[in-house]
Amino acid sequence: MSRRWIVAAWAGLVVCAALVAVHARYLTDLSAFLPAHPTPMQRLLVDQLRTGPGSRLLLIALEGADPAARARISAAMARRLREDREFESVGNGEQLTAERDREFLFDHRYLLSEAVTPEHFSTAGLAAAIKDTISDLASPEGLALEPLVTHDPTGEMLRIVDRLSATRAPATRDGVWTSSDGARTLLVAETSAAGSDTDAQQHALEAIREAFAAAVRAAKDPETRAIRLLLSGPGKFAVESRARIEHAVVRLSIASSAIVVVILLAVYRSFRALILGLLPVATGAVAGIAAVALGFGAVHGITLGFGITLIGEAVDYSIYFFIQSRHEAPPSGALDPLPWERRLWPTLRLGMLTSVCGFATLLPSGFPGLAQLGAYSISGLAAAAAVTRFVLPQLLPGNFAIHDLAPAGARAASLIGTVRRAGPAVLWTAALVLACGSLLVLALARAGLWSRELSSLSPIPPSAQRLDAELRKDLGAPDSLDMVVVSGSTLEAVLRGAESAARALEPLIGEKVIGGFDSPANYLPSLAVQGARRASLPDPAALRRSLEDATRGLALDADRLGPFLSDVEAARHAPLITEHDLAGTSLGSGLRALTLSTSGRWDALLPLYAAGKSPSDLARVRAALAAQPGDARLLDLKQESDALYGAYLRDAMRLSLAGLSAIVVLLVLALRSAGRALRVLAPLVLAVLVVAAALALCQVHLTILHLVGMLLIVAIGSNYALFFDRRSGGESGSTLASLGVANLCTAMAFGLLSFSGVPVLEALGTTVAPGALLALIFSSLLTPAQARTIGSPAMDAHA
Amino acid sequence: MKPLLAALSLLLVAAAAAAGSDSGELDAVMRLLAAHRHGRVDFVEQHFMPVLRHPVESYGVMTYQAPDRLEKRTVEPVPETLVADGNVLSIERKGRTRVIELSAHPSILPFIESLRATLAGDLGALEQVFKVDFSGTVARWTLDLAPRDARVARIATHVRIEGAGDDLLRVEILAADGSRSLTTLRKSP
Numbered sequence: 002m003s004r005r006w007i008v009a010a011w012a013g014l015v016v017c018a019a020l021v022a023v024h025a026r027y028l029t030d031l032s033a034f035l036p037a038h039p040t041p042m043q044r045l046l047v048d049q050l051r052t053g054p055g056s057r058l059l060l061i062a063l064e065g066a067d068p069a070a071r072a073r074i075s076a077a078m079a080r081r082l083r084e085d086r087e088f089e090s091v092g093n094g095e096q097l098t099a100e101r102d103r104e105f106l107f108d109h110r111y112l113l114s115e116a117v118t119p120e121h122f123s124t125a126g127l128a129a130a131i132k133d134t135i136s137d138l139a140s141p142e143g144l145a146l147e148p149l150v151t152h153d154p155t156g157e158m159l160r161i162v163d164r165l166s167a168t169r170a171p172a173t174r175d176g177v178w179t180s181s182d183g184a185r186t187l188l189v190a191e192t193s194a195a196g197s198d199t200d201a202q203q204h205a206l207e208a209i210r211e212a213f214a215a216a217v218r219a220a221k222d223p224e225t226r227a228i229r230l231l232l233s234g235p236g237k238f239a240v241e242s243r244a245r246i247e248h249a250v251v252r253l254s255i256a257s258s259a260i261v262v263v264i265l266l267a268v269y270r271s272f273r274a275l276i277l278g279l280l281p282v283a284t285g286a287v288a289g290i291a292a293v294a295l296g297f298g299a300v301h302g303i304t305l306g307f308g309i310t311l312i313g314e315a316v317d318y319s320i321y322f323f324i325q326s327r328h329e330a331p332p333s334g335a336l337d338p339l340p341w342e343r344r345l346w347p348t349l350r351l352g353m354l355t356s357v358c359g360f361a362t363l364l365p366s367g368f369p370g371l372a373q374l375g376a377y378s379i380s381g382l383a384a385a386a387a388v389t390r391f392v393l394p395q396l397l398p399g400n401f402a403i404h405d406l407a408p409a410g411a412r413a414a415s416l417i418g419t420v421r422r423a424g425p426a427v428l429w430t431a432a433l434v435l436a437c438g439s440l441l442v443l444a445l446a447r448a449g450l451w452s453r454e455l456s457s458l459s460p461i462p463p464s465a466q467r468l469d470a471e472l473r474k475d476l477g478a479p480d481s482l483d484m485v486v487v488s489g490s491t492l493e494a495v496l497r498g499a500e501s502a503a504r505a506l507e508p509l510i511g512e513k514v515i516g517g518f519d520s521p522a523n524y525l526p527s528l529a530v531q532g533a534r535r536a537s538l539p540d541p542a543a544l545r546r547s548l549e550d551a552t553r554g555l556a557l558d559a560d561r562l563g564p565f566l567s568d569v570e571a572a573r574h575a576p577l578i579t580e581h582d583l584a585g586t587s588l589g590s591g592l593r594a595l596t597l598s599t600s601g602r603w604d605a606l607l608p609l610y611a612a613g614k615s616p617s618d619l620a621r622v623r624a625a626l627a628a629q630p631g632d633a634r635l636l637d638l639k640q641e642s643d644a645l646y647g648a649y650l651r652d653a654m655r656l657s658l659a660g661l662s663a664i665v666v667l668l669v670l671a672l673r674s675a676g677r678a679l680r681v682l683a684p685l686v687l688a689v690l691v692v693a694a695a696l697a698l699c700q701v702h703l704t705i706l707h708l709v710g711m712l713l714i715v716a717i718g719s720n721y722a723l724f725f726d727r728r729s730g731g732e733s734g735s736t737l738a739s740l741g742v743a744n745l746c747t748a749m750a751f752g753l754l755s756f757s758g759v760p761v762l763e764a765l766g767t768t769v770a771p772g773a774l775l776a777l778i779f780s781s782l783l784t785p786a787q788a789r790t791i792g793s794p795a796m797d798a799h800a
Numbered sequence: 801m802k803p804l805l806a807a808l809s810l811l812l813v814a815a816a817a818a819a820g821s822d823s824g825e826l827d828a829v830m831r832l833l834a835a836h837r838h839g840r841v842d843f844v845e846q847h848f849m850p851v852l853r854h855p856v857e858s859y860g861v862m863t864y865q866a867p868d869r870l871e872k873r874t875v876e877p878v879p880e881t882l883v884a885d886g887n888v889l890s891i892e893r894k895g896r897t898r899v900i901e902l903s904a905h906p907s908i909l910p911f912i913e914s915l916r917a918t919l920a921g922d923l924g925a926l927e928q929v930f931k932v933d934f935s936g937t938v939a940r941w942t943l944d945l946a947p948r949d950a951r952v953a954r955i956a957t958h959v960r961i962e963g964a965g966d967d968l969l970r971v972e973i974l975a976a977d978g979s980r981s982l983t984t985l986r987k988s989p
Contacts, residue, residue, distance in 0.1 A: 136877045139847045139856045140893060148977060150851055163896070173901055556852040 004395040011392045015284055018291035025294035028301050056196025057089070060472040061188040061209060062180075062231040070224045071186035072175035077216035078209070082190055085212075087205050090590050093188040094171065094178035105586050106161050107149070111572040113526065114157035115164070117534040121155070122544065127551035130155035135556050152564040154557055164523060165591075171476050180475035185231075187475055191590060192236060199243050202236030233469040241465070242759075243302070249757040250306045257750045261316055264749070268742050269323065270404040277396060278319040281385035284392075285315040289381030293373045304373040306754070306762050314356060314717055315385035317743035321349055321724075322389050324406055324739040346390055351671045352720035353386040355664045359716025362660030363709065367649060370761070371709065410738030417737075417781050428782055436687050439694035451650060452702035462760065483619060485518070485607040485626065486636045492580060492596065495605035496527035498631045502607060505629035506622070514621050516610040521595040524588040531577040538573045541566055607633075653705040657712045664715060672726070681726050684779030685718040692772040706761050710768025717747060717769070718776025725784035737781070744777045826923070826934040829941050832966040834921030837866040841968070841985040845874075849979040861988065864919045870912065884912045906951040914945050914959040915971060930959070940964050 061078070063071045079093040111117050120126045134156040138147055149158060171178040171187055178187040190209060194201030213230045261282075265275050293300050322345075360382070363375030421428065443450065485506070487498030499522040509515045522530070539547065544566060545559075552559040583589035597604040609622070619635060626633045668678035689711045696703060721740055751773065754766025840863045846855040860874040874880040880893040889908065890899045902909055909929065917925040926932055929952070930945035945959040958974040971983040 135852065135856055136858075138849065138852075139845065139858045140874075140878070140880055140891075147849060147851075147979060150849075166898075172899075175903070176901070556854050556856060558851075558853050561851055 007391055007395050011284070011388065015287055018287045021291035021294050022287055025290065026299040028299050056235040057192045057194070059190045059192060059202075059205060059209065059232060059234040059236050060469070060476065061190060062233075062472055062475070063186040063188075063213075064184065064229045064231060066224050066227040068174050068179065068183060068186065070220070070222060071179075071228055072177045073220060073222075074213070074216045074225055074228055075177045075186045075188055077219060078212040079188060081212040081215065082209065085208050087193055087201070087208055089191040089193050089593075090587075091188065091190045092178075092587075092590075093186075094173050095176060102586050102588065105583075105588065106165075107153070107158055109575075109578055109582075110153065110157040110161060111538060111569065112531045112534055112575075112578055113161050114534075116155070116157065116160055117537055119537040119539075122537065122539050122547065124547045124550040127155065127547055128555070131551060131555055131557055134159075150557070151561050152568050154562055154565050165588075178476070180471075185472075185475060187472065189476065191593075196235040196239060199236075199239045203240045206232060206237060206240055231468065231472075233465065233472050238465065238469075245758055246302045246306060249759050249762065250302055253306060253753050253757060257753050260749045260753075261746055264742060264745055265316070265320075268320070268404065268406060268738075273398070274323060277393060278316070278323060280393065280396075281319050281388040282315040284388045285381035285385035288384035289377035292380035293377050296376050297369065297373055301370050301373055303370050303759070303761070304377055306757065306759065314382060314720075314747060316746045317720060317739075318349060318353070318385055318389040319393065320739050320743050320746070321345060322393055324735050324742070348723050349386065349389070349720075351667070352723050353382055354671075355667055355719040355723075356382055356716040358663040358667055359660050359712050361663070362656040362712065365656065367652060368705075371705075374709075406738035406742075407735045410735050410741070413737050413741060420782055425783075432683070432687055432779070432783055436690050439687075439690035442694040442697055443690070446697040449700075450697055450703055452704050462758075483609045483622075484636050485609065485622070485633050487605040487607070487631065487633045489603050489605075490601060492598070492603050493528055495596065495603045496522050496525060497529055498633055499605040499607060500527055500530055501629055501631040502626060502633035505625040505633070506607070506609075509622065509625055514618050518607050518609045519591075519595060520607045521592050521605045524591040524595075525578060525580060525583060528577050528579075535573060535575075535577065538569050540573070541570050544569055649705055650708075653708050657708055660712050661715060664719060668719070677726065680784060681719065681722040681780075682715070684722055684783045685715045685776050687779050687783075688718060688772050688775035689714050691775055692768055695771070696768070701767070704761075704764055706764035707768050710765045710772065713765075713769050714772030714776055717773050718780065721777045722780040722784060725780050740777060740781075744773060747773045825936070825938055825941070826932075828938050829934075829963070829966075830921040830923050832921070832938070833919060834866075836919070836921075836966045839864045839919065840988045842988050843872070843983050843985050845981060845983045847979065847981045850977070862985065864916070867920055867922075868916060870916045870919070884916060906949060907955040910945075910947055910952050910956040910959055911973060914961065914973075915968075918943060918961055918963075918968065938965060 063074055065071075075093045076095060079091045079095065082088050082091045106113060116130070118126075121130065131154045134150065134154055137156060137159060138150065172181050172183075173179065174183055174186075179185060180187060190205070192202060192205045194205070196202065209232065210230065217225050217228065262275065262279075265278050266272075269275055269278065290300060290305070293304060357379050360375045360378040363371045364379075366372045366375070485502050487495045487502055489495040489498055499520045503518070503520050503522065506515065506518050510517055526534075538544075548562060548566070549559045552562075580589075580592060583592055595606045595608075597606065619637060623635050626635060665678060665682065668681055669675050672678050672681065692714065693703070693707075693711065696707065701707075721744065724736055724740055748770045751766045751770035754762045755770065757763055757766065840861065842859065843862050844857065844859045846857050848855045856877075858874050858878075859876055860872065862873070863871045865871075868884075868886055870884045872882040874882075878893065880891070882892075883890045884902065887902050888899060889902050889905075889912065890897055892898075900908075902912060913925070913929050917923075917929070923932070926943075926945070929949070930947055933944040933946070935942045935944070941963055943961040943963075945961070947953040947956060947959075954976055956973055957976050960970075960972045961968060962970040962972075967987070968985050970985070973981045975981075
């Protein structure tokens with residue numbers, strides 16, 4: 002192929018890839034670290050995290066100043082936010098919906114009260130219920146019921162209110178919700194848009210901040226200026242993570258580009274070389290994005306963040322090429338070296354292939370984020386290597402020259418030589434001691450070595466997670482994460498299932514196995530149950546007869562109970578309640594919070610409250626559910642999410658081992674010697690051990706990302722080890738110089754990730770940056786010196 | 801005109817003197833009550849309600865601990881414990897405890913505060929919630945309390961407390977809906 006054709010083909014491919022990249026869809030939500038193929042229980046977990054009703058809740062807390070001032074701000078904010086159509090509801094403890102709720106409950110009391118059975122309306126049932134109501138009237142709680150007694154002598158209203166208020170509510174102070182220690186005033190806003198709609202969540206957060214600022218302005222009270230606004234919730238996390246990821250990606254791209262440009266300028270001392278040197282990197286980046294866009298349909302923003310690391314390795318290729326091909330420049334000489342593609346390319350290709358092996362293990366990962374990182378890196382590295390091999394030589398001008406680095410390399414070589422003079426036996430013993438020391442540290446720290454929690458992968462900083470947990474506790478959310486789940490194809494089906502599960506759970510409360518539970522059927526009974534209740538209401542004549550018998554001798558006279566008779570008669574002909582009737586009541590919020598519907602599938606959630614301090618005996622709950630017909634399942638969220646994480650960790654370990662084996666096989670094949678492959682790998686394994694031990698000493702809990710980082714140390718470090726292994730006489734100085742520069746670029750690019758503010762990126766950065774550096778040092782010291790050139794500048798001078 | 805004016809001013813002086821003596825008696829009662837730091841009485845409460853043929857009766861024990869803790873333990877017909885401590889009211893009934901803020905529930909306030917502020921001998925606190933009208937003597941006195949807050953008055957229109965020295969004898973509360981509760985107190989044996 003002629004030179005012109007090669008360049009034209011390359012330019013055409015780059016333009017195509019760039020077009021794909023420009024038109025790609027970019028995702029900045031958190032789904033990069035949510036599993037792609039969950040089990041049904043995990044799907045529920047993920048749905049809940051992503052779009053579930055919980056995902057639409059924004060938690061608002063006010064701190065500072067005195068409680069009364071905070072209560073005023075809370076009321077003013079709630080008033081303003083309730084007007085805003087971005088919010089489905091805003092709760093702050095004020096008795097606002099109470100009026101409408103009371104009206105709704107009262108109007109539908111015979112459909113909502115679980116006491117309504119045919120026996121309840123028999124003479125004996127009525128007598129017992131009325132006697133109970135009369136004694137209730139003397140209590141302060143009965144006071145509010147007195148005006149209703151002629152309508153509701155059987156006390157259904159009190160029964161419904163009792164059951165609904167059995168679920169925990171936050172403490173109240175000055176008429177609004179506060180934390181139990183009184184230090185925070187709390188509000189909960191339910192957004193109309195799903196939690197995964199990050200733009201809408203951002204609007205909602207801005208609306209809350211504006212409402213706060215307006216309330217403080219309007220208060221005209223200097224005291225209120227001391228109040229601080231705290232926000233939490235999935236929407237807040239999504240918006241913040243997006244901002245953080247976007248910010249990090251932009252900042253990292255600029256910073257690492259700048260650093261690489263500076264390093265390359267310092268090394269090449271030539272703008273032309275700089276431009277040429279950046280070509281493989283730029284091509285790799287564009288190819289990587291295009292490959293991910295084509296392969297996955299959409300590109301996760303965080304992939305671009307990871308992709309920065311590509312620069313580190315791709316830049317290596319052009320550095321090797323320029324610095325080492327420089328030695329071809331002498332037009333004539335006794336030692337006419339082989340052309341670079343025969344001499345260096347095989348080593349570079351092998352290094353590239355080991356890296357690809359490392360990254361390829363990420364492809365089957367359950368996390369879209371990691372799989373994309375794998376695809377991005379493989380295609381990027383392949384493209385960068387191909388451009389270095391085929392395009393750069395075509396573009397190289399005849400009079401191309403860069404600064405000679407051999408003297409610098411020679412100085413480094415003499416330094417290494419000084420150390421190596423200690424002899425391989427001493428060095429290998431030192432390495433062995435270091436390895437054993439690291440293993441000892443790891444063994445001692447093994448209990449807390451691996452992070453066991455899914456949340457450790459979350460891009461949300463731990464401080465924000467802590468605040469969220471505190472606010473949820475303040476708001477009286479269930480203290481345990483256990484819940485019973487009923488799935489079905491319609492809302493009615495899951496409500497029936499929830500009622501059936503409730504029959505199984507009810508006795509467990511008495512036995513103190515569980516403290517209680519909530520159920521969507523508390524807010525909306527199934528149509529079947531409502532129908533049965535309606536059918537058990539007697540006709541007017543029968544009711545009148547029973548009532549006269551029942552009230553004989555009681556303080557309440559049957560003659561005064563005309564309103565009761567007409568209300569029951571109206572209820573016998575009233576339509577059953579559907580979910581639409583609950584609009585605008587707190588029952589509607591309750592129902593929505595405990596049901597999930599995704600693509601024709603419904604789930605009813607029944608959170609369990611622990612009895613006392615000890616966790617619930619889940620085996621007994623499971624047994625009780627199994628004895629009841631229906632397919633109610635117990636979901637232990639904590640266990641489930643940790644199991645999910647455990648599965649990922651095992652997966653990642655398996656994949657890492659597979660990657661390591663692939664690299665070993667590749668090296669053995671390429672080097673045609675198991676012993677040589679082992680010698681190439683030993684310094685890299687040592688680097689991994691030392692880094693892992695150092696992380697353990699720093700009390701870092703290792704996550705999947707650290708594991709991936711360790712794999713990358715081997716993948717990237719194998720480049721160095723291979724070059725030391727392949728080193729031949731004349732080029733030791735320049736080999737060392739190019740390795741040094743390449744290593745600098747890699748360490749810088751990964752090092753920058755450590756400052757990204759995104760935990761998963763930081764984990765990768767803190768592992769790979771020191772690991773790459775150590776891999777170079779260990780390789781330089783431990784790789785057997787075949788040509789014995791290092792440390793003998795005299796031989797270098799021959800070149 | 802002069803004799804009339806003189807007569808009028810005499811009347812005014814007499815009225816002022818009468819008022820002065822009344823407020824003197826009130827202060828004396830309040831001082832007595834304030835000196836009484838702790839008390840325990842049996843109570844019988846009768847609720848008269850227009851819808852009921854005969855009153856609902858309940859009885860139990862009431863204890864007071866200065867400055868602001870009042871406990872009302874009903875024994876019959878339905879066991880119930882009410883504890884007002886500062887601004888917090890807890891109601892335990894049928895195995896369930898509810899805790900509410902008094903200031904957020906103006907409808908319950910008159911039933912608690914009338915009794916508690918009187919037992920504390922805290923006229924200031926009493927006058928914050930009610931217009932206070934005193935009659936009688938230290939030996940046998942009556943406090944007529946009319947709620948100041950319209951929200952409170954919508955529930956209870958009038959509270960009358962009768963006492964002798966530092967003992968409370970009867971508390972009568974008239975509700976806006978025409979019902980009435982009458983609590984008779986007797987020192988626990």
